[in-house]
Every structure is written in C-alpha cells, then in structure tokens.
Amino acid sequence: MNKYKETFGVDISKDVFDVYGSECGHSQFKNDEQGFKLFVKTLAADSLVVMEATGYYHYRLAQFLYKNGITVSVVNPLSVKRFIQMKLAKVKTDKSDAKAICNYGLSNEVPLYNALSDVQAECLQLFRLMDSYLKKRTATKNKLHGEEVLGIPSKYVYRSLKRDLKHLNKEVKGIEDRLLELVKQDQQKQLTLLTSIPGIGIKTALFLVVITDGFSKFEKASQLCSYVGITPTIRESGSSVRGRSRISKVGNKKLRNLLFLCAFNACKHNKGCREIYERIVAKGKSKKLALIAVANKLLKQAFAIAKSGLPYDENFVSVLTKG
Structure with a gap:
C-alpha cells in the first residue's frame, strides 16, 4: 500500500x-x-x-x-x-x-520522475536525430557500394549519392558539435574524466552524462547497470532447464548498444576489461558473453570515476569496481 x-x-x-x-x-x-x-x-x-x-x-x-x-x-x-x-x-x-x-x-514502490532540464531535453532530441541520420548514412554507403559493384554506375546516381553522403556527414558533425557545446556548459569535468577510460569515446561519454544527469540519478553502480540492461539473467530450473545466460535487455537500448561497441576497444586497451574478457573466454564461455561482461565492467568504471572525481587509474579503478 x-x-x-x-x-x-x-x-x-x-x-x-x-x-x-x-x-x-x-x-x-x-x-x-x-x-x-x-x-x-x-x-x-x-x-x-x-x-x-x-x-x-x-x-x-x-x-x-x-x-x-x-x-x-x-x-x-x-x-x-x-x-x-x-x-x-x-x-x-x-x-x-x-x-x-x-x-x-x-x-509496488515506483520510482519518482524528475523533469529533464532544457539542456537534457535538447541533448536527447539531438541523439535521436543523430541516430536517424546515422541510419540514413549507412543506407547511403550501402547503396553507393551496390552501384560500384555494377561496374558502370550511372554518373547522375553516383554523384547524387555522394552529395547525399556529404550532407549527412555534415549534419552528423553539426549535431556532435552541438552536443559537446551543451554538455560542456555544465559537465566539462565529467566528460574529461569519462574519456580518460580506455574504451569510452566522446559519444558514449556524452550520452552517459545526459541520461544519468551527471550520474546524480543513481546511488550505486548496480542500479545504473540495471537501468542500462546489462545485468545477466540466469535460466536454470532443476536438472532439466539449462538455458544460456543472457542480458536482461530491460533498460536503455541506446546506451547498451554504445557500451557494447566500446567493449571491443576496451578488450585491447583497458586492463580490467581485458582481464575479465580473457578469464571468461578461458572458461569456455562465448565471446559475446565476455563482451557483455566487459560492457558491464566499463559502466562500473565510469560510475566509480564519475563519483570519485578522479581520472582513470587502472589499479585504483580495479579496486573500486571489484565484484
């Protein structure tokens, strides 16, 4: 009640x-x-x-x-x-x-809503628009490739597609610049801290800052991981049900996708992420599951660094995100 x-x-x-x-x-x-x-x-x-x-x-x-x-x-x-x-x-x-x-x-004890600031609202609109342009850009690149495969593409079609691609690149760059300008107004320090983490780029850092309201919406890293939807779910019952572990997918799909892409780079250059990836693969688990664990680790590192106010240090972060 x-x-x-x-x-x-x-x-x-x-x-x-x-x-x-x-x-x-x-x-x-x-x-x-x-x-x-x-x-x-x-x-x-x-x-x-x-x-x-x-x-x-x-x-x-x-x-x-x-x-x-x-x-x-x-x-x-x-x-x-x-x-x-x-x-x-x-x-x-x-x-x-x-x-x-x-x-x-x-x-149920439901979470209370906090209105978005004008900056947050504009940033989220910009991210949605950028997603739309990125999809169009990918489609245009695929179309260009398809025309090139023909061997003798129409000059008019080819030039039109090139103009379209140039325009989309310009629009995406403009959105990225506007996002950076908006977030820098209030959260320049957090942007610098987050991009010090090997594997996290400026786009992911921007989105993290915006949707977490500078990480003020979450008290624990586990809450943030649940929000994003990269906490594992186990499917086991008795001796007959042995489903594969997977992520919950109840959460922010956009951020989840960004972190998954970051995980590829983090496996190579981020000590804590590389260790967890190699450990899971060595146990015979799938590489996809290992990458999900890396994404989870990255998010915990981001939370620890944002809350501590200290730049990335592979030994210090490992202690803060242990477990």
Missing part, C-alpha cells in the same frame, strides 16, 4: 490518454495541453500519477505534471506487462491498461 491519497494509472496514445483512479475510476482526456489542464483539475492533493515510458507520448504529460507540482512516476512497460501476466488478465483495452498501471502503482 502506497502513501498517496489517490493513485492514477495513465495509458497514453497519440490522440488521447486514458486515466484510472484508485478512488474515482476511469476517465479520458485529449493528449494536448488543454487535456493536460483538465486532468490536473481532477487531481486531489497528494496524488500519484503513474504512466509507462512510451517514447514521445509520455514525455509531454510527465513534464507538464511535474512542473505543476504533481508527483509522477514513469515505469518500464515490460514491468507492467509482467504484472498484468501475473494477474492472468484476459482483457486488453486502453481502460484496462490504465487500471493495470494504477494497480501496479498501488502494489
């Missing part, structure tokens, strides 16, 4: 959001500022509003409620899904989802 006077579950979509209150039942509002204002008017003092992290849709409402003094929690959709499955619910509608989210908030 939570401490709030009333708990509201919110299921939000493109045009509307459904609300289920623990005391007042179901209602629906338009997913715009007018709808937000009407919803706020229905909320009693000491209310808790719980919603799922649904990309773009939940963000505006969560920010609006937070800025209007309402206690908000944004929870992982997979956690709610498992909660619904545990209850053996057979009906799935927007109303039933809102009710399930409300019950989830009543039954």
